[in-house]
Amino acid sequence: MPTTKFTTPEKYTYLTGFGGYHESEALPGTLPEAQSTPQKPSYGLYTERISGSSFVAARSENRHTWLYRIVPSAAHAPFECEPNSLQLPDEKLLFTPTQMRWDPFDVNEKADWVHSMQLIAGAGEPSTRSGVAYHIFSAGQSMEPRSVYYSADGDLLVILQQGVLDIRTELGYLLVRPNEICVIPRGIRYNVALPEGPVRGYSVELHQGSFTLPELGPIGSNGLANARDFQIPKSSFDEDTDNEYQIYVKFNGQLFKALQDHSPFDIVGWHGAYYPYKYDLGRFLTFGSVSYDHPDPSIFTVLSSSEKIVELAAFTPRWLTMEDxxxxxxxxxxxxxxxMGLITGGYDARTKGFLPGGATLHNVMSAHDPDSESHHAATHAELTPQKVGEGSMAFILESPLILGLSQWALETSGKRQLHYNASTWLPLKPRFSSKGAGEMNGHPIEK
Ligand SMILES: [Fe+2]
Structure with a gap:
């Protein structure tokens, strides 16, 4: 089967289908028939709506969900700034064309999901809904069970590299294992538990637009990430109005916290098109050349974004058969x-130095690719059909934005490889010889 052989078995069931309009109810009869705001919702629930797009967005981009909950989410104490926030909203990013590579990032054993996010690179800012931010998460602790987190700054794409995420969202549960990605839309509240210990991975906070599937063009209606393979949580709720809960929010890069005396996981049913989802990269239907040369790497695109701010492509295991x-x-x-990041295994353009849990950044127009050893090996290889990427999963995030680097990426993490450029490409020496060419554009070549 073209699915990842997970060591951790699935424990939840899901709705399926990317971008569709879904509905789920934990108790029969929760959802009103044919309407959304009845005068008296079932079971004495409150009706609430979360809107993830402007009301007048095109139908294909219009995202909202109706929630039927025990207490409205507005019922909480005022938000207060978290003094120990690790977020650095005013940090000045450094923009450099130098190629960057990082060793695997350390796990922060003491941090939970909320406090483990470290900005590595970004452009734009949440307040004007521009750009994107790339983070590394590396947590050793589950969040307090009576706490939730949401981001007001953007949709969050999570690319897990190590460990398991048991994510309880307002709309239901998602189990995320390495080789699975998930997206938590802006504003959706969730708690992250770590059932198998420390976790590490990469995340993308998309400040503008939302994640979409790429158009398929001449490929047709099947292939790449198929819509059917995206999994969406089913409704699940707590009836707890006796305990205190913490609501964390990342709001314009700053962390805030509020308290409330009822569970935020009190949604008994929902219907809409704005929800979290996950996807197993092992299900990706990969295309490639079967004659000669390469197609553009866009052929590996898993998720695009509605305003073309960032695209995720995955280098899944595949056959290479191209001749000459x-x-x-x-x-x-x-x-x-x-x-680029690496979930597991290796990457065929690097012989060493690019490891799971590490990363590279080749900024706009910064030259790169194979190191000298990989180049030598590839130019002398026998071109038989070859399976590459077996047991590995690398990914790339492509963005038209020039990315600035955080101080953490440059120095604090201590993981930047200072000699990446020199060790990778300076060993490349000229191989050129005009011997035997005789002339150039009709003129004899002077020796
Ligand atoms: Fe590249």
Whole structure:
């Protein structure tokens, strides 16, 4: 089966289908028939709506969900700024064209999900809904069970690299294991438990627009990430109005907290098109050349975004059969910034130095790709059909934005490889010889 062989078995059931209008109720008869705001909702519930797009957004981009809950989410004490916040909203980012690579980031054993997020690179800002922020998370602690977190700053794409995330969202549960990605839309509240200990991974906070599936063009109606394979939580609720709960929010880069005396997991039913979801990268239907040369790497796109701010592509295990072709990525410069991470295994353009839990950034128009050893090996390889990426999963985030780096990425983490550029590409020496060419553009070549 084209699915990942997870060591942790699934424990929840899901709705399926990317972008569709779904409904789920934990108690029969919760959802009103044909309407959304009846005068008296079932079971004495309150009706609440969460809107993830403007009311007048195009139908294909219009996202909202109706919630039927025990107490409205507005019933909480005022928010207060968290003094120990690790977020750095006013930090000045450093913009550099130098190619960057990082060793695997350390796990912060003492931190929970909320406090483990470290900004690595970004552009734009949440307050004007511009740009994107890339973070590394590396938590060793489950969140307090009576606490939730949400981001007002953007939709969060989570690319888990190590450990397991048991995510309880307002709309239901998601179990996320390495090789699975998930998206938690802006504003959706959730708690993250770590049933198998420390976790590490990459996240993308999309300040503008939302994540979408790429258009398929001549590919047709099947392939890449199929809509059917996206999994959405089913409604599940707590009836707890006796205990205190903490509501954390990342709001314009700053962490705030409020208290309330009722469970935020009190949604008994919901219907709409604004919800979290997960996807197993092992299900990706990969395309490639079966004659010669490479298609553009956009052929690996898993998720795009509605305003083309960032795209996620995954280098899944695949056969290479191209004849008379340099099979690893060719040398290139790109109008897009390229941020790469490795979930497991290796990557075929690097012989060493790029490890699971580490990362690279090749910013806009910064030249890169194969290191000298990979280049030598590929130019001397016998071109038989070859399976690459077996047991590995690398990904790339492409963005048209020039990305600035945080102090944590540059120094505090202590993981930046200071000699990445020199060790990777300076060993490349000229191979050129004009011997035997005779002339150039009709003129004899002077020796
Ligand atoms: Fe590249």
């Amino acid at each position: 072709t340099f099979r690893p990525p060719y040398y290139h410069r790109n109008t897009m910034s390229e941020y």
